[in-house]
Amino acid sequence: MKAVLREEPDGCSMKETSDPPLLPQVPILRLPRPPSPSGRGFDLSSPRALAHCPPKDHQKCRSFLRQLFLRSLLASAGLPVTFTLYQRVTVTATRFNACDMEGHNFQVSDLQTPIGVQKEALIRGPDIISYSFCV
Numbered sequence: 001m002k003a004v005l006r007e008e009p010d011g012c013s014m015k016e017t018s019d020p021p022l023l024p025q026v027p028i029l030r031l032p033r034p035p036s037p038s039g040r041g042f043d044l045s046s047p048r049a050l051a052h053c054p055p056k057d058h059q060k061c062r063s064f065l066r067q068l069f070l071r072s073l074l075a076s077a078g079l080p081v082t083f084t085l086y087q088r089v090t091v092t093a094t095r096f097n098a099c100d101m102e103g104h105n106f107q108v109s110d111l112q113t114p115i116g117v118q119k120e121a122l123i124r125g126p127d128i129i130s131y132s133f134c135v
Contacts, residue, residue, distance in 0.1 A: 016075070073099055080134040081108060085127050089114065093121070096133065 044053075081096040083106075093108035104125040111121040 017125070054119050070105075073103075076133045081106075083123060083128055084130045086129060091123075099125075 076096055077098065079096055080092065080094050082092045084090050084092060091111055091113045093111045095109040097107045097109060099106045102125075106123045106125065106128070107120050108123065109119065111118040111123075
């Protein structure tokens with residue numbers, strides 16, 4: 001930082017002024033050029049693109065299995081359910097009510113646990129090893 005003495009307009013006094021500090025230099029990030037010479041994007045047939053985009057048959061199969069899973073949950077609403085949790089804990093509920101869209105939370109009624117009975121309960125999906133419905 002430079003300090004400069006400047007004379008005031010009245011001619012009697014001197015005042016010290018300084019230049020503002022310089023900001024640190026920032027490196028510039030250069031992105032790689034796209035593989036296509038026209039610059040319209042990356043090659044969709046590259047191994048990387050194919051790894052991130054499963055084939056249509058695979059997507060169709062996953063969609064079908066997801067529909068079956070959701071229909072089975074819809075059909076099991078109101079049925080008794082038994083959950084097996086970690087540390088060998090088994091809990092039962094007299095009524096399966098609902099689950100969220102991802103299947104991470106299950107809402108049940110009259111949950112019987114080793115501690116007691118909960119009138120309404122929400123069970124976290126990551127805590128569940130398996131669950132079965134009594135038909």
